[in-house]
Amino acid sequence: MLELRLPKKTPPGAEQADPPGTAAELDPSLAAPAEDAPPAREVVRAHGINFFYGQHQVLFNVEVTAYEREILALIGPSGCGKSTFLRTLNRMNDTIPGARLEGEVLITGQNIYAPGTDVIGLRRRVGMIFQRSNPFPFSIAENVAYGLKVNGLAKKKGEQADVVERCLRATGLWDEVKDRLNKPALALSGGQQQRLCIARALAIEPEILLMDEPASALDPIATGRIEELALELKEKYTIVIVTHNLQQAARISDRTSFFLMGRLVESGRTQAMFTNPQRKETEDYITGRFG
Amino acid sequence: MTGDLNRKIRKLRNNVMLSLTGVATLLVLLPLALILFYVVKEGVSAISPGFFVHLPEPPDVPGGGMANAIVGTLELLLVAVIVGVPLGIAAGIYVAEHGAEFLTKLVRFSADVLNGTPTIVTGLFIYGLVVLPMRKFSTLAGGLALAIILLPVVLRTTDEVLQTIPRSYREAALALGATRFRVLWDVVLRAARAGIMGGVLLAISRVAGETAPLLFTSFNNSYWSMWLDRPVASLTVQIFNYAIAPYDRWHAQAWAGALTLITMIIVINLGARAWLRWRTGRLA
Numbered sequence: 001m002l003e004l005r006l007p008k009k010t011p012p013g014a015e016q017a018d019p020p021g022t023a024a025e026l027d028p029s030l031a032a033p034a035e036d037a038p039p040a041r042e043v044v045r046a047h048g049i050n051f052f053y054g055q056h057q058v059l060f061n062v063e064v065t066a067y068e069r070e071i072l073a074l075i076g077p078s079g080c081g082k083s084t085f086l087r088t089l090n091r092m093n094d095t096i097p098g099a100r101l102e103g104e105v106l107i108t109g110q111n112i113y114a115p116g117t118d119v120i121g122l123r124r125r126v127g128m129i130f131q132r133s134n135p136f137p138f139s140i141a142e143n144v145a146y147g148l149k150v151n152g153l154a155k156k157k158g159e160q161a162d163v164v165e166r167c168l169r170a171t172g173l174w175d176e177v178k179d180r181l182n183k184p185a186l187a188l189s190g191g192q193q194q195r196l197c198i199a200r201a202l203a204i205e206p207e208i209l210l211m212d213e214p215a216s217a218l219d220p221i222a223t224g225r226i227e228e229l230a231l232e233l234k235e236k237y238t239i240v241i242v243t244h245n246l247q248q249a250a251r252i253s254d255r256t257s258f259f260l261m262g263r264l265v266e267s268g269r270t271q272a273m274f275t276n277p278q279r280k281e282t283e284d285y286i287t288g289r290f291g
Numbered sequence: 292m293t294g295d296l297n298r299k300i301r302k303l304r305n306n307v308m309l310s311l312t313g314v315a316t317l318l319v320l321l322p323l324a325l326i327l328f329y330v331v332k333e334g335v336s337a338i339s340p341g342f343f344v345h346l347p348e349p350p351d352v353p354g355g356g357m358a359n360a361i362v363g364t365l366e367l368l369l370v371a372v373i374v375g376v377p378l379g380i381a382a383g384i385y386v387a388e389h390g391a392e393f394l395t396k397l398v399r400f401s402a403d404v405l406n407g408t409p410t411i412v413t414g415l416f417i418y419g420l421v422v423l424p425m426r427k428f429s430t431l432a433g434g435l436a437l438a439i440i441l442l443p444v445v446l447r448t449t450d451e452v453l454q455t456i457p458r459s460y461r462e463a464a465l466a467l468g469a470t471r472f473r474v475l476w477d478v479v480l481r482a483a484r485a486g487i488m489g490g491v492l493l494a495i496s497r498v499a500g501e502t503a504p505l506l507f508t509s510f511n512n513s514y515w516s517m518w519l520d521r522p523v524a525s526l527t528v529q530i531f532n533y534a535i536a537p538y539d540r541w542h543a544q545a546w547a548g549a550l551t552l553i554t555m556i557i558v559i560n561l562g563a564r565a566w567l568r569w570r571t572g573r574l575a
Binding site: 090092095120121123124127128130132134135136137138146147149150151197200201204 | 457459460461462463464465466467468469470473477478481482
């Protein structure tokens, strides 16, 4: 019954996915044994998540944990609920009428669905990058500074300019745009726009970055830059990234959670999961048997 | 052989149909061109610098102008804008952004009905609501009548412009910790303001040419009127009165008034379009 409702079309990423074993051979760092890693702090812990759009249940008892300074990739075929799950982590689904969640999401130990939670404060701690770059129709500098403005941070002009520069540097955009900070952001290329959105998210110094297929609308070169950026950012932030591209998950993530039809099938270290999946469904998916 | 003939027939039919649409286009342009031609032809000879600074004169006195009517029209528009535009924009925001579904549908429907209401009916309504209780014609009454005509246009324009603002802007702002009000104020309205502004200007240029709702609200006045509770002259009513009077001198003045009015409207209209193109072109 599972297989019946799966999409028949295979996404491009899945076909070219490395067969188990290859990723580790190409990149020795991926093969680092998990046991050596020091016990990391749990930053995100989703527990028993059931999620409904009206009567329609899209997530079933999902358990996901993300640790400090790691990249957690959420993979799975279209419609498996991975984006919906990602959006539960900063309560973006609150804006959808009829959406309902059961279970709890702990961000550094606090249940963000507890009554009286400060959702605005939560979103300041948990930044989000969307699938389509969505800079505001303002200038480049105003885009980066917007989070400061709405959160009442960096009131002085000088401080703002500093933050803008720091964030643009962090995303590698500074040298490309420093001469046109007051020009419209929408004049940038797609890849630059997406990096601008990342800079905008960094400006308010979040602890966690949620990325919803951040490179799916970009060409391979721009995609490469976003991936490099994600690897740099994980030195400071915890990143949860939804991706359709299995190679991308293999290249950048430390751990991976595989979703199928609203259920979490398997979680584990990316390298281990891609070389030696524990579940038949995972193996079928990462070897491109369906997708 | 038959293929050749077929092709010729097709080509002929194509040319005939294209020509027909071209002719239709010319026919559409014709009334506008003729109106402009006649108004300019008749108006230019009657217009003089004095027309813009003098008060109306009796038919047997030469000279005279419509200075009070020009200012009166502007006064009426000002009242209409002050009352109608904020209300229309605010209601448009409510409807587009977070209206209860039932109320939203009701307001949209009402706005469309109001938009289709004959303006003379609007005038009658204000006559009953404002003129009769106050026992006099007034700038206020005329301005309110124009405001009611303005209101649905502004409301629907705001509503439509707001709906074109991508959801992704709102999500981006929310994800940065903005409250719903900040999202609306900083992002949505900012992105929409050029469009709303353009819509407001087009609405103003539309009501500037209204006559019927003013006939028994602001009435008319041969002198200056700077008071909200006094009758006031307007270009349209003045043109109407002069045009139906049996004096050649007044007829000429009516043409001059028509030229003035049509110029005002064209300027506002083109200004609005140029503004829209400039603003949206720069941002998009």
